[in-house]
Amino acid sequence: MTELIFFVFAGIAVFCGISLVAQTHPIASALSLIGVMGSLAIIYLQLGGEFIAAAQVIVYAGAIMVLFVFVIMLLNAGAEGTSLNVSSFAKYAGIVLLAAFLGLISFIIQATLPKTEGVVFGAWDGGTAADVGRKLFTAYLLPFEVTSVLILIALVGAVVLARREV
Amino acid sequence: MNFLILSLIKAAIVAGVLLTTLAYLQWIERKVIGHIQLRVGPYRVGPHGLLQPLADVVKLITKEGVMPANVNKFFYLLAPFVAVALALISISVIPFGPQITIGGVTTYMELTDLNIGVLFVLAVSSVGVYGVALGGWASNNKYSLLGGLRSSAQMISYELPLAIAVAAPLLLVNSLSFRQIVEYQSGFWLGFIPRWNVFPEVLGFSVFLIAAFAETNRVPFDLPEAENELVAGFHTEYSSMSFAAFFMAEYANMVTVTAVATLLFLGGWKAPFPEPFSSFIPVIVFGLAGLIAIFHGMHPARRKDKYTLPAAGVVFLGLAAVFGLSLLVPTLQTILMALFWFCGKVLALLFLFIWVRGTLPRFRYDQLMRFAWIVLFPLAMVNLLVTGLVVALSSK
């Protein structure tokens, strides 16, 4: 059952990833990215990260991608016109080489990783909100405060940059 | 296998009850707004307009679905689908009652109880913005685009005070699961005040309700879809079943948000009075309603309601008899009492939503956004800080 869920959602993630790169219209790319994030959230649930799965959907798919979709709609971005000024041989060779490279990487990963036990849904329950919160506010308190300052800087920067010149 | 069949049965019950409730919620809304405005509302289709939702469904199904030219067909058709699917999914983590045992099968009165139930509802409402944004953009119409963008900006702005208002009772309860939040609210202070979260968290409850009005695009925050402002906003170009889908999504969002408010703040299915008295309240309420309906039906001045009001009275008395009989059967009593209190509280909050719709004027869009960022968000933060301070000091 775990394997079935993994294959289905990994397949959806890879399909949406390919669609992100191959689609011409930016909105279609944005929806494909939301598909990737949703299937990755399910895979995080499988790996015992229930808080991080919910955070992925709330923050990434529900806020960051909404921002992307807004900007695409506001700028009225249409489908791309003519493609790159490279020969189609380079494009197709690039795709083949990318596939070969990924195959090589997969073989290396699979051969060198120690054959520990596999992932079973529910085998590890240390990813609850309580565990994440406990570690976040004791051991990682300084990075937490620094990221809150970072968000404040980004907020002020975005407001200043996108302000209409009165 | 037992678990699978049980879940399928529960899913069928919840889906059927929810879809019927959505149709009759529209009937309730039209009658209540009609009576607020000193008119009767739907009256002719069936007794007191009770078959009006059926007539509306038939009309919407048989209407011609016009797709405007030059739209992107995939997104145009995807948007209502996404809106409805997400609005109906969030009901699956809402518990309706305690653990019950029917004929040897012990189960909880809910579809599932996630450890992160509250986060799940917040996540689904975050992603629900896409139905509105895509619907507005895919219609190839500048009014729809404006309405869609305004509506989605409003929804994501009000998600922030909503989430922070939700965080305050979570500090008290220390759990994200809805069932444990309701279990925390059992018991009584001083013997008669129920331990609901609304009593320490009045400000949080008000902020949550106001943010909920804005999340579901209801008056006074419904400028993006008002008919005299933006030609019905993001669902201008949708007709027949697509429009019905957006409509259903809005009512389902309303039901979800009131159910979450009931679970988080109003104690879920826990009765407000101590146990021996609270079992008799449904019998008394329904009995009184039945007697009043029969009395008014017999009055000679109401010729038109000569048969309908006494019929309604008989129905109410029948319900009172059912509740009275259930006092003798304990398993039936837990189910019926839990459902009575939960649905009673949800219906009271829905009546508040409809009452506000019939009463208040709507906000202008810049007033609406200013209210979110300058008034509601600081209030929610203050509520969270004070709650955190009290919890930290009292657990020394």
Next chain:
Amino acid sequence: MPGGVPMSWYLILSAILFGLGVAGFIYRRNIITVFMSIELMLNAVNLTFITFSYQLKQVDGHIFSFFVMVVAAAEAAVGLAIILTVFKNRETLMIDEVSSMKY
């Protein structure tokens, strides 16, 4: 079942998504699509963190992943504001045409 899904498959999925992100970053001309490929790469890295957190049975990987999400949010906000400004000045979204410093 005793075995479950081998952990290397999660890392392979992460590598594939990262490779696709790099391909999108290099191939595409629309600046918003390039930005979305960067987000795809960040998601792939998040998956790697969570997989190793499962292997070592510690929750620190989840916290790193959380920080990556927060930084991605800040970066998306500022990056999109910059894109809006570039669009206002150059009136194009194709990165090939934003090639000279002076307009």
